[in-house]
Amino acid sequence: MDVIEVIQADITGLNVDAIVNAANASLLGGGGVDGAIHRAAGPELLAETSLLNGCATGDAKITRGYRLKARHVIHTVGPVWHGGDAGEDELLASSYRRSLELAAGHDLRSIAFPSISTGVYGFPKARAAGIAVRTVSAAAADHPGQFERIVFCCFDAEAKRLHEEALT
Secondary structure, eight states: OTTEEEEESOGGGOOSSEEEEEOOTTOSOOSHHHHHHHHHHOHHHHHHHTTTTOOOBTOEEEEEOTTSSSSEEEEEBOOOOSSSOSSHHHHHHHHHHHHHHHHHHTTOOEEEEOOTTOSTTOOOHHHHHHHHHHHHHHHHHTSTTTOSEEEEEESSHHHHHHHHHHHO
């Protein structure tokens, strides 16, 4: 799909309508990309997320972007890897799908995703990249003409390569 691209960059610096935060269930910040987004957005983001009553695994919620270039942050909670027999694949797919549904519902045209659940949550990176690419491609096709740019923003060269391979 022409609107999907893979880059290696700091997601907090992207100029898109929304960046996706790989959040924990509290939505109150944490480590990894979650902490980086909260630090870059400023304390107003924490003030808003504290009003959202958390988020279930596989679901997503949207806030303003505050000090980020992105106008919005879509917070999604990916699954913790427990070996693959606890519904992790479907929960991860749901995180990507719900994020795109929220973006479409708010008429957003560009969105950037990190590699959800592949950090401290331990989801195998190649498996996660395949699920991400398949799910985002299918979900974008469900919203024809909605998205102008969908970015997989990878933290490192390995994640970038895995997402590029999954796209081919």
